[in-house]
Amino acid sequence: MASGNRPAHDSISATELAKLGLCERKLFLDHTYGQGKDSAAQRAAKAIGNQVHEKARVAAVTAPGTVRRSRDSRCFIATAVYGSDAWETELLRIWRDEVLLQSKAGRIFVRVYYAVSPPIARVLPYMPSATAFARAALNIAVAVIARWVRA
Amino acid sequence: MGARMMAGFWFLIFVGSLVVLIVLLRRQPGGDPYQLAELNRPSILDGAVVVESKTRLTMFRPFALHGEPDIVYRTARNTLLVREDKTGFPQPRYEQIQLSVYAAILRHNPPEALRGLPVEAFGLVRYGIPGSRGRSRVRWERVPLLTDEQLQRLIQRYRTVRGGATAQLTRDHIYCAKKCAHLGGRCPGA
Numbered sequence: 197m198a199s200g201n202r203p204a205h206d207s208i209s210a211t212e213l214a215k216l217g218l219c220e221r222k223l224f225l226d227h228t229y230g231q232g233k234d235s236a237a238q239r240a241a242k243a244i245g246n247q248v249h250e251k252a253r254v255a256a257v258t259a260p261g262t263v264r265r266s267r268d269s270r271c272f273i274a275t276a277v278y279g280s281d282a283w284e285t286e287l288l289r290i291w292r293d294e295v296l297l298q299s300k301a302g303r304i305f306v307r308v309y310y311a312v313s314p315p316i317a318r319v320l321p322y323m324p325s326a327t328a329f330a331r332a333a334l335n336i337a338v339a340v341i342a343r344w345v346r347a
Numbered sequence: 348m349g350a351r352m353m354a355g356f357w358f359l360i361f362v363g364s365l366v367v368l369i370v371l372l373r374r375q376p377g378g379d380p381y382q383l384a385e386l387n388r389p390s391i392l393d394g395a396v397v398v399e400s401k402t403r404l405t406m407f408r409p410f411a412l413h414g415e416p417d418i419v420y421r422t423a424r425n426t427l428l429v430r431e432d433k434t435g436f437p438q439p440r441y442e443q444i445q446l447s448v449y450a451a452i453l454r455h456n457p458p459e460a461l462r463g464l465p466v467e468a469f470g471l472v473r474y475g476i477p478g479s480r481g482r483s484r485v486r487w488e489r490v491p492l493l494t495d496e497q498l499q500r501l502i503q504r505y506r507t508v509r510g511g512a513t514a515q516l517t518r519d520h521i522y523c524a525k526k527c528a529h530l531g532g533r534c535p536g537a
Contacts, residue, residue, distance in 0.1 A: 207405065210414030210448035213505055217440030219522070220508045220515035225529045227509045234528045245434050248476050249417075252432040255381030256418050256473075257397050259388075 258287055258342065272310075272317035277331045284338045291341045380477035384485040389471060394423035398461060404449065406456035409495060410502055416449040419461075427453050427461060429470040437474050439490070444501065446470030447493035468492055 215223040234242065274285040296302030320327045399419035406412055418430040429449040431442060453466045470492055475485040493501070507513045517523065523530055 207407070207411035207413045208502065208505060210412065210416075210445045213412070213448055213501060214441045214444040216501060216505055216508065217442075217444050218438055219518045219527070221517040222523075222527055222529065223505070223508055224511055224515050225527075228511065229529065231528060238528065241435075248434045249432055251381050252384075252434070252473065252477070253400065253417050255385050255477075256430070256432070257400050259382060259385035 257290065258283070272313040273320070273330055274334060276317040276320040277327060277334055284334070287338060287341055288334075384473075384477035387485070387487075389487050389489070391422060391428065391467075391471075392420060395420040395428065398427070399458065402458070404452040404456070404458070406452045408455065410499065412448050412452060412498075412502075414445070414448050414452065416446075419449070419453065421461070421464065422467070425464060427457070427464050427466045429453070429466075430473065431470070432473045434474075434476050437472075437488075439488075442472045442488075443490050443493065446472070446490055447498060450492050451495060451498055 212223075215226070274288045278284045292306060296306050320330060397418055398421045399416065401415050401417065402419075403413060403415050416429050417432050420428045420430065422428050427450075429446050431446055433442060447470075450466045450470060453461065457464070468491065470490045472488045472490055473485060474488060477485055508515055
């Protein structure tokens with residue numbers, strides 16, 4: 197019996213079932229003889245399609261007025277500077293989840309940040325100049341990350 | 348001779364300035380085309396929150412299906428809405444089945460944080476590739492989704508087609524020549 201988010205062995209993927217809407221013959225051939233070999237042109241078209249598709253997805257997730265709910269909502273200094281629901285805070289959370297946490301160095305950085313940042317975030321509301329400095333630094337980081345996300 | 352050279356020089360300057368001016372004017376409404384395309388979303392997405400993106404969703408009952416929707420929104424009216432982005436040629440039936448599977452999973456086995464939220468009876472497909480300089484070649488389509496009964500029939504059809512126990516419907520030759528990896532790939536069945 198399957199558990200968690202792992203599909204059962206007889207589970208059908210949405211993409212696979214949707215092939216019925218394209219060409220039943222291809223579905224049968226895929227199953228019987230394997231996926232077949234794409235031509236160079238088909239491979240190139242797929243690569244470009246995937247790239248464009250990913251850009252569109254990232255743009256949708258980071259679009260103004262849209263907030264992606266990150267699983268871990270902690271982002272202390274950004275929350276103190278921008279607010280918990282600001283898109284800048286969400287962008288930083290997404291960057292943490294999808295970039296920093298994917299590498300060992302990134303995970304160490306996040307761990308250190310979580311150890312150091314709560315006391316800083318607590319005093320920021322009482323120090324306007326420090327808040328302004330943090331905002332300026334974060335604005336640069338957000339601009340760089342947003343450009344990276346759109347690239 | 349000197350006057351002619353001067354005239355030529357000024358003519359080149361004039362042409363060069365025109366080129367620079369045209370380039371600058373064409374760039375003016377710039378910005379990331381993908382972000383600009385997001386500004387013209389259907390009104391149902393106003394105030395919507397992205398709750399899942401490329402997350403594997405699965406369900407085992409009433410049938411075993413899985414998939415990774417491009418985007419799942421929680422709309423402002425507290426419903427779930429699935430969205431797919433398509434950059435290639437529109438295949439309405441394909442998109443409808445895909446979105447219906449995602450919606451069915453969200454209905455029957457949603458992630459814990461989304462339990463109890465109703466799922467919209469339609470999904471959204473965004474077709475096209477955003478053009479540069481703000482010229483959007485993007486089109487949104489509202490797709491009615493299949494019911495559980497219709498999905499059940501599709502799954503039965505899927506199994507019989509894969510088993511080879513029934514005649515399979517094919518597409519036109521132009522589509523096959525362009526899209527089918529079996530054609531021209533020494534596939535014995537093609």
